[in-house]
Amino acid sequence: MKLFETYAQRSLTFRNRIVVSPMCQYSATDGVPNDWHLVHLGSRAVGGAGAVIAEATAVSPEGRISAHDVGIWNDTQVKAWQSIAAFIAEEGAIPGVQLAHAGRKASVLRPWEGGGSLSVAQGAWQTVGPSAMPFDTDWHVPQALDADGIRKVVSDFRAAAVRAKDAGFKLIELHGAHGYLLHQFMSPLSNHRNDEYGGSFENRTRLVREVITAVREVWPAEWPLWLRISATDWAEGGWDIDDSVRLAGELSALGVDLVDVSSGGLVPHVKIPVAPGYQVPFAARIRQEAGIPTGAVGLITEPAQADGIIAGGAADLVLIARASLRDPYFPRRAAQELGATITPPVQYQRAW
Numbered sequence: 001m002k003l004f005e006t007y008a009q010r011s012l013t014f015r016n017r018i019v020v021s022p023m024c025q026y027s028a029t030d031g032v033p034n035d036w037h038l039v040h041l042g043s044r045a046v047g048g049a050g051a052v053i054a055e056a057t058a059v060s061p062e063g064r065i066s067a068h069d070v071g072i073w074n075d076t077q078v079k080a081w082q083s084i085a086a087f088i089a090e091e092g093a094i095p096g097v098q099l100a101h102a103g104r105k106a107s108v109l110r111p112w113e114g115g116g117s118l119s120v121a122q123g124a125w126q127t128v129g130p131s132a133m134p135f136d137t138d139w140h141v142p143q144a145l146d147a148d149g150i151r152k153v154v155s156d157f158r159a160a161a162v163r164a165k166d167a168g169f170k171l172i173e174l175h176g177a178h179g180y181l182l183h184q185f186m187s188p189l190s191n192h193r194n195d196e197y198g199g200s201f202e203n204r205t206r207l208v209r210e211v212i213t214a215v216r217e218v219w220p221a222e223w224p225l226w227l228r229i230s231a232t233d234w235a236e237g238g239w240d241i242d243d244s245v246r247l248a249g250e251l252s253a254l255g256v257d258l259v260d261v262s263s264g265g266l267v268p269h270v271k272i273p274v275a276p277g278y279q280v281p282f283a284a285r286i287r288q289e290a291g292i293p294t295g296a297v298g299l300i301t302e303p304a305q306a307d308g309i310i311a312g313g314a315a316d317l318v319l320i321a322r323a324s325l326r327d328p329y330f331p332r333r334a335a336q337e338l339g340a341t342i343t344p345p346v347q348y349q350r351a352w
Contacts, residue, residue: 001307001338001339001340002017002307002310002311003016003017003018003303003306003307003310003311003318003334003338003340004016004017004334004335004338004340004342005017005310007050007316007317009224009257009258009293010221010222010223010224010257011222011223012094012170012171012222012223012224014050014051014094014317015048015050015092015093016048016049016050016331016342017050017306017310017316017317017318018048018049018050018306018317018318018320018330018331018334019049019050019051019052019053019096019295019317019318019319019320020041020044020049020051020052020053020093020319020320020324021053021297021319021320021321021324022053022054022055022056022096022097022098022173022175023055023321023322023324023325024055024056024065024069025037025040025055025070026065026066026068026069026110026111026112027068028068028069028070028071029068030071030076031058031061031064031069031070031071031072031073031074031077032070032071032076032077032080033054033070033077033080033081033084034080037054037070037084038083038084038087041054041084041087041088042084042087042088042091043328044093044324044328045087045088045091045092045093045095046091046328046329046345046348047324047327047328047329047330047331047332048092048093048329048331048332048335048342048344049093049320049324049330049331050093050094050317050331051093051094051095051096051171052088052093052094052095052096053096053097053098053171053173053319054070054081054084054095054096054097054098054169055069055070055098056069056098056100056102056175056180057069057070057071057072057097057098057099057100057160058070058071058072058073058100058101058102059071059072059073059099059100059101059153059156059157059159059160060073060101060152060153060156061073061125062106062125062126062127062128063100063101063102063103063106063156063181064102064106064107065100065102065105065106065108065180066107066108066109066110067118067123068110072097072099072160072163072164072167073156073159073160073163075163077163077167078163078166078167081097081167081168081169082166082167082168085097085167085168085169086168089168089170091345094170094171095168095169095170095171096169096170096171096172096173096226097164097167097169097171097172097173098172098173098174098175098228099157099160099161099164099172099173099174099175099215100174100175100180100181101153101156101157101175101180101181101182102127102180102181103127103128103129103130103142103180103181103184104127104128104129104133104134104135104139104140104142104181104184104190105127105135105139105179105180106125106127106128106140107124107125107126107127107140108139109122116138116139117138117139117140124140126140126142126143127140127141127142127143128142128143128144128145128149128181129142129143129144129145129181129184129190130144130145130184130185130190130191130192130193130197130198130207131144131190131191131192131193131198132144133190133192135179135267135268136268136269144193150197150207153181153207153211154207154210154211154214155214157174157211157214157215158214158215158217158218161214161215161218161219162218164219165218165219165220170223170224171223171224171225171226172215172219172223172224172225172226173225173226173227173228173260174208174211174212174215174225174226174227174228175228176208176227176228176229176230177228177229177230177260177262177263177265178228178230178262178264178265178266179230179264179265179266179267180265182207182208182211183229183230183239183265183266184266185197185204185205185206185207185208186204186205186208186239186243186247187204187233187238187239187266188204188237188238188239189233189235189237189238189239189266189267190266190267191204201243201246205247205250208227208247209250209254212225212227212251212254212255212256213254213255216254216255216256224257224258225255225256225257226256226257226258226259226260226295227251227256227258227259227260228259228260228261228262229244229247229248229259229260229261229262230262230263230264230265230266231244231261231262231263231279231282231283231286232244232263232264232282233263233264233266233267233270234263234264234270234271234272235266235267235270238266238267239266241282241285241286244259244261244282244286245285245286245289245290248286248289248290248292249289249290249291249292251290251292252291252292256292257293258292258293258294258295258316258317259283259286259290259292259293259294259295260294260295260297260319261279261282261283261286261294261295261296261297261315262279262297262298263279263282263298274299275299276299276300276301276302276305277296277298277299277300277305277309278298278299279296279297279298279299280296280298280300280309280314280315281314283295283296283297283314283315284296284312284313284314284315287313287314287315287316293315293316293317294314294315294316294317295315295316295317295318295319296309296314296315296317296318296319297318297319297320297321298321300318300319300320300323301322301323303333303334303337303338304337304338306318306320306334307334307338332344
């Protein structure tokens with residue numbers, strides 16, 4: 001039962017190998033988390049996960065996906081996050097936060113409102129990206145970031161990391177996947193620049209390396225820093241697994257402790273061979289060839305499946321997303337099915 005072995009990173013020890021993946025709730029006002037976020041994230045800490053990572057948390061107002069995204073660009077938001085991070089920690093899980101900037105995929109309606117770009121009447125804001133290329137037809141045309149804009153992005157991530165520490169988080173994941181800003185710079189499909197941030201692999205990955213460096217400078221050395229990537233764009237001419245292995249090989253020296261391996265999201269209308277664990281081979285290859293710990297995510301829904309990923313050496317941790325939405329007590333059910341012992345909160349012990 002490798003799934004329930006502890007896992008050490010820097011000064012932290014995860015009580016098991018199950019991590020609640022960041023999942024947007026689109027339920028904040030002015031970027032401030034509320035009782036929904038406390039209950040949503042707190043219940044999954046009670047559920048027994050080794051770590052619970054708060055959803056994509058914008059480092060600036062323009063970096064939000066929707067107007068209802070959470071943020072961490074001001075002190076009001078930090079104060080609201082403090083009780084949430086503290087509760088997660090009190091229940092034995094490591095409290096984490098995913099720092100994000102949506103880039104050209106910002107300023108959209110919530111999924112249950114139909115998605116798609118906001119109109120001016122709905123409060124649309126100017127989006128940004130590496131190049132003035134919209135995500136899809138009828139999406140906002142982003143403003144290509146100039147040198148000052150790029151410096152601001154790096155500064156916003158750095159400041160967000162300081163606020164994450166003040167909020168009580170002990171794990172940061174940088175969002176470099178799913179077609180958001182850092183990913184947009186990495187992929188030649190969305191980055192058509194001809195300056196030092198475009199063209200070659202080194203140039204296209206410059207921004208993500210600068211963000212990692214800036215965050216690691218202010219993030220305590222005793223706490224982990226992760227990077228989520230899309231291992232492939234699933235599109236010809238785009239970012240692919242070879243690029244991912246190459247980038248991953250450079251990350252340990254920059255202070256990254258784990259690569260959370262997802263895929264897709266950069267361009268619409270691509271065919272993805274979705275199946276249980278379909279992204280796990282990417283995590284396995286990166287772990288083996290780049291020599292860095294990985295997290296596997298994507299249609300990991302059954303305890304035996306999750307345990308097999310760890311036991312087989314494909315990844316060091318598994319990140320559970322939709323399965324956790326369906327069952328916040330997934331780790332407790334997994335322990336029961338696999339014959340592991342997991343201690344419930346004292347308030348629940350009479351039910352065990």
